[in-house]
Amino acid sequence: MTYQEMLAAAQSKLNPKEYGKYFSAGGASAVLEGGNGKYYAGVNLDLACGLGFCAERNAASTMVTDGETVVRRIVCVNSEGELMTPCGSCREFLLLLSPENAKTEFLVGLDPVRTMTIGQLMPLPWTAFKQEQ
Template identity: 40%
Template structure:
């Protein structure tokens, strides 16, 4: 049920649009659920200079702004409603936030709300020893 709610919140956040001739936003949306039960949303920001931000990192920025760093669930989807998994850069970013974030459940499919853990998407992560100190 939580994933269904997160999916709906992310879908309602989608709003593909051009911000300027150089920046577009909102074609991918993400919703994250923290260990404290709060939901943070984000959309992708694409720029001509490649200094944009993925939807997941935008949601994380909102979470960090509000003093949190532990994620339990993540949903990411395209403007067509297709479920996406985080890109490699986002996987690394999510893993570095907190030692338990590797256990977060990431929605993989709307069929039976199948999930995958971040640990499964990023096996043998290089920073595991340092983050567990």
């Protein structure tokens, strides 16, 4: 898939919906390309008491269920279908799945195509520090 196709796929998964007093979902979406070349989609899940998780982690969890931990590329969109970057929790989550995910590219612009890597946004992950004793 091209980045344009990944964006269209992510936008097609948007489906903001209230599932009850304590649960809503589908207001953000992500599509990622795993190291296995397969594509995975996910939407955010917002639940009461701070539970739930972002679209990126939803998509990545499905990828891990499929036995893959490396993410090559990722496209995330907000409820308006506009590009957004993975939040800090998702950046950390992806880095912990595999150190190779420092090279994961995510789309930040389409005209022209512009990408950044998780490593650019997380240059000093906590796992890089060794405690002196």
